[in-house]
Amino acid sequence: MQTVLAEHHIAPEAEIVSYCTIGNRAAQAWFALHQLLGYRSTTIYYGSWAEWGTTVDTPVET
Numbered sequence: 001m002q003t004v005l006a007e008h009h010i011a012p013e014a015e016i017v018s019y020c021t022i023g024n025r026a027a028q029a030w031f032a033l034h035q036l037l038g039y040r041s042t043t044i045y046y047g048s049w050a051e052w053g054t055t056v057d058t059p060v061e062t
Contacts, residue, residue, distance in 0.1 A: 002037060017042075017044070018042065019047075019049060021050060022050050027044060
């Protein structure tokens with residue numbers, strides 16, 4: 001994961017919001033970023049795709 005973050009120039013100071021379908025994988029990503037790699041400005045979008053993708057007026061890029 002550190003290699004991918006470095007390749008995309010994502011510094012440990014970056015604000016990162018993880019999300020997935022219902023939050024399970026987002027929590028795993030948060031744990032890896034925050035607890036293991038030291039990315040302290042991380043959070044989880046708890047509504048995840050289940051909320052965002054079902055709301056009619058939210059933007060979705062495909």
